[in-house]
Each structure stands twice: as structure tokens, then as C-alpha cells.
Amino acid sequence: MTPLIRDEDRPGHDRRGFLRAAGAFAATVLAPGVTLYAFGAPGDSAAAPGAPASSAKRWGMLIDVSKCGDGCVACVTACKEENGWGESGDPRTGAQWIRKVSIRDPKTGWSADLPLMCQHCADPPCAEVCPTGASFKRADGIVLVDKHICIGCRYCMMACPYKARSFVHEPIDDQKPNAPRGKGTVESCTLCVARVDAGLKPACVDACSAKAGGAMMFGDLNDPGSDIAKAVKAKASAAIRSDLGLDPGVRYQNL
């Protein structure tokens, strides 16, 4: 069924009101000339549209650095496959939604490998600086780029402390249906938003558990009963650049 004709309007959604008005407008103008049977088709009440993102949830990820293998790129490969990036051979201009970073403490010699992607901040600097509001945070904490209104100014890339965003430098073709992306706009990890809305986990998390050390955990940080909430409660975890106070949704353990 379509939002256009739903009777039980959710409060606070003026878009609904607008669409009703739109329907009315269309109907009155169309009705004299055209058969109009668009509104209130009986089959419409059967299928409900997906539930909207809710602020009751806070999607997050927990990465156990000690389980992340040196040189393992299962998460990166899975992301490329799922979202269709990685076509460019040039690391300077090619997309990098997720990357493996090697870190080393020069004083002690301690070193580790970890995946780095959009940290889905609660206070995302990218969304803050975006002039058109194309960079935004969904109610459930997923930070996205609305590529329909991204003008390609790249201010968000200047503002992101994690270098998590890429600019599409070339025309591209054969995008994945679930991951639209195009020249002249900025993109980054979407937390596989289409999968998450369908009740699945992000591709990197699935790949890490299936093919690698199971270092990545995904879930609702706001739900005390979720695995991820229990894990961050049981053991200390850290946000990267926590000094900036951005409250990222991606957290790391054993870092």
C-alpha cells in the first residue's frame, strides 16, 4: 500500500499531509477526463511499507581489534562486492568506504590492524558543515549522504576527522541497485542501510564472522538486551578521536 492514502497518519509527519493534498489535487484535476482508480485500491492494505528509522534505536558496531587479522581484508572485499565500489585502480582518487589501517606505537612497538570506515557519529561534523543538508544522520544514528541534493562541494570531506568519505571522481556505470553512487557526489559507508532496514547485518560484519576472526559486531546500542550493548558494558571500548566528543556509533575494543 502507498503512504498516499493511508488513514492512520503518524503524528508529526507533514509529508503525509502534503501527499494527501497532492493526491486530492491530482484527483480533482484528473477526474473529469480520466478514469481514476488509483486511490484506495483494496489490495493496498495488505502490504505495509517498511517501518521508518526510529530514534529508539542506535545502530552501532563494535570491533575487537585483537581479533582483526593482519592483512585480512575480508570486510573490505565484502563491502566492495555489496556496494559496488573499488573500480578505480588509483588509491588517491578511488572510493574507500572501508579500509584497513595498520597502527604502531613507535615507543613500545605495539601494533595492530583495524578496519576504519564512517564512524556514524552522534554529532557528525560532516552533517554539521553540509550547506544543503545532503549529509545527515538518520533517526537511528546512521549517517548518510542524500546524493540527490549533494552538490559536490566536498566540505564534509574537509570536516570528517576519520577521512571516511570519498568523492566520486569519474563517471561510473553498473552500480548495485541497493547502492546508488555517481560522479560528482560524496559517499561513504552507509552501514549497509538497505540490509539493515531489511533486518540484516552490514556485509562487512557478516563477512568477518563467516570468513575471518569474527572481530566485528553489529547491533542496537540502545537495546540493553542486544549482544553489542552487553559487550560494551562488560568490557571497556573506545571511540577513535574520542577527544573530539563526536560520540561515534562505531567503537573499538583492545585498541
Place this chain on the structure above:
Amino acid sequence: MARARKSLALAAIFVAALTPAFADEAPSPMPTPFIPRGKGDHCVRDNAFMRRYHMVMLKAQRDDTVHEGERGGDFSIKACVTCHAVNGSDGQPVGYSDPKHFCRSCHAYASVSIDCFECHSSKPSLKAKAAEAAPPPDDGDVAALNAYLREARP
């Protein structure tokens, strides 16, 4: 909102101007675009509505989906390219770069450029191809329409 209203008003004016011409399905000497048939019996709405408002509805749903995370609405661009897929000579669905593509054939005819497919895939996904293509046909329900119109009247 205000902007969308304005564009709707504009669309309505166009419709008012064009309705007689389009409602009349009799053959005319005018050249017509090549419009491949979609899968199934009906589109998600009747043809007249889709011709005028597909873009308005796509835009409205796009904002709902991207910003609010609402999925499953009728007006999805993925559904468009799935139902209206046209196979090329190799038996595979063609993309927007092919003049036979459903969206392109009409948009080229009407000389209206779209940039949907600079980002969106213009071909059905492999999964969607296997699934049942056609949604159940819509039936006219004048009572529901009237009820709706009464309710929606400001």
C-alpha cells in the same frame, strides 16, 4: 514542502492543459515513442496517473526512503526498472545507455533529461529478476476515493 507544492501546482496546470489530448487514445498522425510493455497487467497506478505523476511520486518516496528509512512504498525506482526491463539482443536487460530502455525511450521522445541513472542502476537486480514481477492489479474504488477526497479537503 512549499517547493513541492509549487511543483505540484505546476504539474496540475500541465495536466489541465494536456488532459484532453492524452485522454483521447485514438490513433493520431503524431509520431509516438516506442513504449515497451511492462511485466504483469497493471502498473502500481493507472497509466494516466503514472504518466503525469511518476516523477512526483518517485521524488516523494525517495525522500521518505533516504531520510526516514521508510521502505516498501509502491513508487520505487528499482521496481520501475525491474518491471519495465527490456531485453537487448543478448537476452539481457538493457541499461539507460540503450535507446530501447523504457525510461529513455519516452524521456528522449519528450526531450526531458533525467539524471536518475547517473547514480541508480538502470537494470533489474539479479534477485528481483527471479522474483515475481507484477504486483496485483489495482481496481477502481470510487467510494474510497470519495472518502479520501472528503477527508483530504482542507
Place this chain on the structure above:
Amino acid sequence: MKTRFRTLTDHSGLFWAMIATNVVFLALGLAAALFMESHGHIVTGMSNSIVWGLPHVFAVFLVVSASGALNVASISSVFNRLAYKPYARLSGVLAVALLAGGLSVLVLDLGRPERVFIAMTHNNFRSIFAWNIYLYSGFVTIVATYLFSMMDRGASRSAAFGKGVAWTAFVWRLALTTGTGSIFGFLIAREAYDAAIMAPLFIAASFLYGLSFTVAVLLTMTRETREELMDGEMISKFSGLFLIFSLTVLFLTAIQYLTRFYSPAHRGVELFLLWNGGVYPLVFWIGQILVGTLLPIAILLHSRTRERGPAALMLVSVLFLFGGLCQFYVIIIGGQAWPLDIFPGLVASSSFGDGAVAQYFPTVPEALLGISGVALAMLLVALAIRVLPFVPVVRPSASTGTPA
């Protein structure tokens, strides 16, 4: 004292040659923009690390200069220095032209320039960029009103109106440059930016480069009209302003860098920009400091500058403008070349250039696009002075006799 003004329609061969050069550069810039638009930013030297390149250097330089170009008008009508009044109109025209040049470059460098209207219909007012859109368009409106208040026979009789517009323009342009500086000042994640001093630094820079543009254009007009638009007294006045403004920029630049030296965490980026960063220390010390600041200051202080007059002042203006370009190159490109410190205290490496200095080699198209902004600004001025009386008529004896 009443100054007469004239249009400038009878051009010398040299002036036509300058117009032709600018037309060529404007055409090349538009072609470059079209090329970038169809191929994507892959044809520029910009990357996911250096996201803003040479076009932004030119654009920021022009936008900052635009606000400063209004100096002369402000000095005359806000601070009541009548000596500057003959140049006020030209200063206003130049301000609008420079802004138009800078904004064109900025827009054509967008990933989706055809969507620029979205920047008007969708606004996120937490973004200083969104505020700048209004600061910029407001600036054009206010300066246009300002010019009207100076040039319209009826409006120019109302002192209150003139004063009100003059003050509004003065405050507005300070806000505008604050907004431009804050684009960088508000970037918390980057060590080279994230400093409140960016706003005052940009304001001081705007005074200097705006004045340089004004003086350079005035001296070109002098040559064109074969009249002394600037007598010896004005030359020394402008020289004095140049000294004050350039020393202010120098002082704020010193503070900008010295503050960072105090924090051990920021010494890396500091050494990079000032000492071991390859091209950036060169551009800073040779371009901005030596050629773009100390040399013109030395010329200004030299006793014979007043005798040499216009030629020396022209050289000084050009040198300051060169220094300005160098300054913004170091700030914009150098600041991005230094890697983000994502893991403070640790050494990072990755396929995405983490922990490594980013390389940037500007390509011809982006250079042409940047230069075309200057060309557009100059052409707009040339066009404006053909159409409306912006250029003052000054008799050679103006400083002694009574002007008409």
C-alpha cells in the same frame, strides 16, 4: 568638494589587448570547467586527500579580496575621509566584480555545478557554508544599494541614507570575511585549521588584497584616461594603508603559526608548513613572506617611492597580490596535505594514505578555471565602467585648484 565622474568608452590599444587577454582566459576557464564537468575531477590534481585544489585557492583569494576592495568606499563614507571619495564608486564596482569572479570559480568547481540552485532551496543553517551563500548574495545587494546611494541624484542628497548604507556595507563585509575565514576556522579535525584566528587573519588579508586590486585598477585607469587619478598625496596615503595592512597580515600570520608551535601535538604540521614540507615552506617563505610581503614593504619604505609614484605603487600592488595567492595556497593546499591525526601518538599506514603526506600536482584545467575567475572580475569592471560613470575626473591640478 564635488567630484565629476565619467564613463570610459574610448579605449587605448593596450586596454583592448587587456580585455582580449581576459576574454581568452575566461573562455579557456569555461572550457576547462566543461571538461572537468564531463570527465569528473579525475582530470584535476585533486584527490580524496586534497579535496580542495587550485580553484579554491583562487576562489577564496577573490572572495576575500572582494570584501577588501570596498575599503576605499568605507574609508570615504564611514570614516569621512573625503580624499578617498572620488574612488569610492570604483571600489564598490570592483568589490562586486571580484566576488562574482570568485563565486563563479567556486561553483564551477563543484562536483555537480548544475545543482547550484539546490544551495538556495535546501539550507542547513548549522553550516557556515549555507550562511556564506546569504552573506555573499547580501553583499552584492548591499553594495549595489551603496552605489545607488552614491550615484543617484536624489538618493545622494540624503546623507542619512548614504550613511546607513555605508555602515551596513561595512559591517556586512566584515561578517562576510569572518564567514569565509570560519570555513577553515571551524574545521575541528584538521590541525592546520581549527583556529579562531582564521577570521581576523582573513579580514586583515582582505584589507590588503582588496586594496591591492583597487590600486592596481585605479592605476590602469590613470594610464587609460591620461589623467592623474592619484596625485602624490594620494600615493602616499595609499602607501601608508599598504604598510598598515601588510604589517597586520604579517603580525596575524606570525601569531597563527606561533600559537601552534606551543602545542607539541601541532609541531608536526608546523614544521611541515614552515620547514620540511617541500613546496609549502618554499611558497610560504619565498612567495608569501619574501616576495609578497617584505619586498613590497621595502619598496614602500624606500624614500624614492614617492617620486617614482604610480609605477612603484603598481609593482607593490602586484607583489602583494602574488603574496596573497601564495598565502592561500599554503593555507588551503598545505593544510590538507598534512595527514589527519586519526590515531594520536601512533603511526598509521593504509591504502588510503593514512599517516602520509598527500601529493598534489595541479593540472592545466583547474589552473585555467582559477585564473578565469580573475579574468571575469576584470572584464566585469571593464564593462561596468563603459556603461556607468564610475571613473572620477581629476584635473592634473586637482590637489591645488578647486575641482569642477
